[in-house]
Amino acid sequence: MLDFIRIAIVDDKQPNRVSLSERLSAVHAYELVFMAVNGDDFLDKMKTSQPSARPQIVLMDIDMPVMDGIETVKRSSQLYPDVKFLMVTIFDDDEKIFEAIKAGASGYLLKDETGLAISEAIKEVLEFGGAPMSPRIARKAMNLLMNASIPAEKTAEADNYELTSREMDILKLMVDGCDYKQVADKLFISPHTVRKHIANIYDKLHVCSKVDAVKIAIKKGWFNTFLSI
Secondary structure: OOOOEEEEEEOOOHHHHHHHHHHHHOOOOEEEEEEEOOHHHHHHHHHOOOHHHOOOEEEEOOOOOOOOHHHHHHHHHHHOOOOEEEEEEOOOOHHHHHHHHHHOOOEEEEOOOOHHHHHHHHHHHHHHOOOOEOHHHHHHHHHHHHOOOOOHHHHHHHHHOOOOHHHHHHHHHHHOOOOHHHHHHHHOOOHHHHHHHHHHHHHHHOOOOHHHHHHHHHHHOOOOOOOOO
């Protein structure tokens, strides 16, 4: 994992901010740059922070007064393109997931995730450019994508993807909503090996994220059963 990670926590409830900070500090040494009570407060603190001292990743709640998390991510993604945003919320409804992804969030986790799961999600975003989601959220996101369209150029290239059998096994587990560790456990391989395979999958599918890779798999009908919601 990255040795030194600067984070910020944005949540209007003080117990939530403290709990999240404590859960993370129990599994990795993070520098908590600041906490903010809403999006407006977050943007004010970002303005007064030196670029080298700004958070690398922000753990963002959704339902907050003054400026909610989705609007905050939408504005901040344009102002601070190098900063990543990970939604950490109680909401698992389709509209919130869709709006958060559209706004520029790099991942979407539920607040009941363990500190280790959130820490792994931070690692996935910063080291591998992944889009981590809680399993329940991933299933819902994939369900949304089932009714979405794939750009024509990607469809035309699908027959030339040439994924190996191992890559197809991993892609199916991704479609089922498994994260890196779950894939590794199910296939009895290391998480590092999983990440290498996923990088190859992204390269062959000409995509940059888990969401796009799974979208192609669903639209091409490569797997018979998935997404039991």
